[in-house]
Amino acid sequence: MTAAGRSGRGSTRGTAFRESMLGTVRLDGEDHTRRVRLDLHVTADRVLRPLGTTEAQAQGRVRIAGWANDPGAAGELEISPLARHRIRYRITFTADGRRLALDGWKSVTPRRPLASMTRLPFTLYEDGVRAGEGALRFPLASGLAPFLASFRFPRNEGGPDTFAPPRWSGSPGRTEVWYTTATDPATGTGLWLHHELVAPTDGSAPYAHGWAAVFPTCGPVTHARFGPAAWERPQDGFAAAGVAARPGRLTGSAGDLRWDLAEQPAGAPLFTFPRWSWRRPLLPAAQMLPAARADYSGTVSYGTTTLALDGVPGATARIFGHGNAHRWAWLHADLGDEVLEVVAAVSTRPVLRRLPPLVFLRLRRRDGSTWPRRAERTAVGWAGLGRFRCAIGLPTWTVTGRAGLRRIRVEVTQPADRTLALEYTDPDGARATCRNTERADAQVVLERWWGRWRPERRWTLDGTAHAEVGTR
Numbered sequence: 001m002t003a004a005g006r007s008g009r010g011s012t013r014g015t016a017f018r019e020s021m022l023g024t025v026r027l028d029g030e031d032h033t034r035r036v037r038l039d040l041h042v043t044a045d046r047v048l049r050p051l052g053t054t055e056a057q058a059q060g061r062v063r064i065a066g067w068a069n070d071p072g073a074a075g076e077l078e079i080s081p082l083a084r085h086r087i088r089y090r091i092t093f094t095a096d097g098r099r100l101a102l103d104g105w106k107s108v109t110p111r112r113p114l115a116s117m118t119r120l121p122f123t124l125y126e127d128g129v130r131a132g133e134g135a136l137r138f139p140l141a142s143g144l145a146p147f148l149a150s151f152r153f154p155r156n157e158g159g160p161d162t163f164a165p166p167r168w169s170g171s172p173g174r175t176e177v178w179y180t181t182a183t184d185p186a187t188g189t190g191l192w193l194h195h196e197l198v199a200p201t202d203g204s205a206p207y208a209h210g211w212a213a214v215f216p217t218c219g220p221v222t223h224a225r226f227g228p229a230a231w232e233r234p235q236d237g238f239a240a241a242g243v244a245a246r247p248g249r250l251t252g253s254a255g256d257l258r259w260d261l262a263e264q265p266a267g268a269p270l271f272t273f274p275r276w277s278w279r280r281p282l283l284p285a286a287q288m289l290p291a292a293r294a295d296y297s298g299t300v301s302y303g304t305t306t307l308a309l310d311g312v313p314g315a316t317a318r319i320f321g322h323g324n325a326h327r328w329a330w331l332h333a334d335l336g337d338e339v340l341e342v343v344a345a346v347s348t349r350p351v352l353r354r355l356p357p358l359v360f361l362r363l364r365r366r367d368g369s370t371w372p373r374r375a376e377r378t379a380v381g382w383a384g385l386g387r388f389r390c391a392i393g394l395p396t397w398t399v400t401g402r403a404g405l406r407r408i409r410v411e412v413t414q415p416a417d418r419t420l421a422l423e424y425t426d427p428d429g430a431r432a433t434c435r436n437t438e439r440a441d442a443q444v445v446l447e448r449w450w451g452r453w454r455p456e457r458r459w460t461l462d463g464t465a466h467a468e469v470g471t472r
Contacts, residue, residue: 015044015056018150020143021120025064025134035065038091038102038136041367042077045156053080058091059367062102068095071366072337075101081108081117089120101125104136114140155275160265160290161247164237166197167281167320173201173427175285175323178238178245180263181332181438181466182296182314188463189307190215190438191300191314192223192420193252193259195238195245197231201428206231208240212257213420214302215438217463221420222302224255245316250296261298261309263316265291268368272341272360274375278320284347285321292339292364314466315339323426324434324470326353329392331399331412332466333442335459337366340444342399342410344390348430348472359388359399361408363446372403394435394469395419405449406456412467413441424470432472440467 019040024033044056056077062070075091078084088105104122118138124131138147168176178195192213199206209227216222229241238245243252250261270292271278277286294315300307313334325345333340341364344357358379363371372378378401381387388401399410419437426432442465448456 012156013047013153014156015042015046015048015054016150016152016154017042017147019138019147021136021138023120023134023136025122025124025132027067027124027132028130030132033134034067035063036134036136037061037063038073040073040091041369043368044079047153048079051082053078053083055079058089060091061367062091062093062095064095068093070094078105085109087117089122098126100131158269160269160294161236163269163288163290163318164245164247165235166233166238168197168199168206170199172199172203173322174199175319175321175427177319178316179319180245180250180296180314180316182309182312183334183438183464183466184307184309184312185464187307188217188439190463190466191259191296191312192436192438192466193245193250195240195243197238198425198427208232208238210243210254211422212252212254212259213436213438214257214300214307215418215420216305217439221418221437222257223420223422224257226252226254250298256301256303258301259299261296261300264295264297264311265293266295267292267339267364270339270341270362270364270370271375272343272362281320283321285319285323285325285345287317287319287343287360289315289317289341291315292341293334323348323428323430324424324432326472327357327392328468328470329357329390329397329399329412330468330470331410331440331442333444333459333461334464335444335461338457339364340410342390344392344399346392356387357390357392359390359401361388361399361401361410363408371406377403392469397469407447407449407453409443409445411443412465414467414469415439415441418463430472432470434468434470436468438466439463440465442467 021038023036025036026033040058040060042056042058048054059074062073070093073093078088085108086105091102109116120136123133176197180193182191195210207228208231211225213223226241232239270289273286277283295311297310326348328345331342341362344359346357361378378388390399396413414437418439419435421435424432442461444459446457447453
């Protein structure tokens with residue numbers, strides 16, 4: 001889980017924790033109370049200051065018996081137990097089609113520290129007008145242990161712009177990628193923009209190249225390459241051959257394709273591989289998303305067709321490493337209120353290429369948390385046991401695995417008529433072929449253990465998943 005961060009200044013660590021409270025509310029106009037449950041995931045961009053005031057963001061679920069069950073509740077906390085003697089909650093949620101705000105605070109007093117820290121009186125408002133009042137309590141007996149265990153102090157990674165500048169420092173034998181995929185809900189068209197820097201192993205001059213591809217619902221896939229061209233050494237992203245991928249803007253042309261898109265990040269960074277592997281490039285390669293989700297607006301032209309995009313969902317990802325895997329599979333799935341990212345790969349090293357694929361699976365939940373908690377969990381399990389598994393193939397490939405009380409099954413189908421085959425060249429000159437579609441189908445089933453396995457969420461994507469299989 002990641003707290004919102006600031007790049008280059010402020011605290012290098014944030015705070016994240018989970019809190020659940022139970023209570024009752026009496027709605028205005030009713031003569032009885034209703035049970036209430038509030039489950040929150042709280043994040044702050046600094047370590048909590050007991051003697052000061054900390055502003056934090058909250059996401060979670062509000063349940064009011066017979067009236068509300070909103071998993072998209074969000075708001076702010078003001079945590080100031082000693083400086084202002086209060087912890088204030090402002091949470092907005094939807095109930096029966098109405099937008100309401102829960103406003104209350106724990107009045108912290110040294111005379112009754114335990115009772116004052118665990119009781120939250122609140123008032124409900126609708127458009128600034130009172131709609132009810134109630135009180136919540138923190139259940140010490142059942143809630144204290146999970147509350148304390150949930151505390152994390154994640155490193156502040158910075159915003160999406162932090163991850164746009166090139167990582168390459170001049171060493172030979174490196175490749176670096178900026179790629180963007182998106183789906184236009186209005187037409188069903190998929191888009192793929194690939195920008196790549198290659199520094200050959202033999203020490204020759206680095207070069208930049210890439211391609212653009214459009215996957216319409218009717219007609220064949222259209223694509224065109226740009227480059228190779230001299231690397232222009234930009235400071236804020238990719239720029240070469242008249243093509244640019246910079247924070248907030250994607251522009252360029254290739255063949256008869258033209259694009260000019262504004263990018264609006266809509267989520268925190270998502271590290272598909274372990275976070276440390278991006279900061280310290282010790283693995284053969286690492287992949288991450290500067291923002292788990294982004295919206296794209298602008299135009300894309302190909303042939304005689306021009307697409308006008310307005311808030312189209314997608315994402316930009318980054319790769320930095322020594323080249324492509326021996327075999328790999330990739331999936332980006334926008335699940336509406338959640339995002340799933342999967343990379344499964346087999347190493348090119350002679351001994352390791354005989355092993356099954358290492359799977360890195362990250363599910364960004366609606367409350368801002370990520371499952372599984374650690375990226376290493378899906379790849380190596382516990383001492384090699386419990387690793388997630390991937391069966392790479394075409395037109396269908398699958399991923400299965402279990403972590404904690406949840407297990408997942410992902411089935412991806414890449415129809416041949418929606419798939420584009422392109423060749424990659426590694427820094428050492430070796431070649432690989434990827435088969436990519438921005439109009440894949442996917443079935444995702446998430447189950448939870450409640451004495452037996454029961455479905456928790458199920459998603460079906462019909463032509464809106466982004467997927468790729470690579471081979472040599």
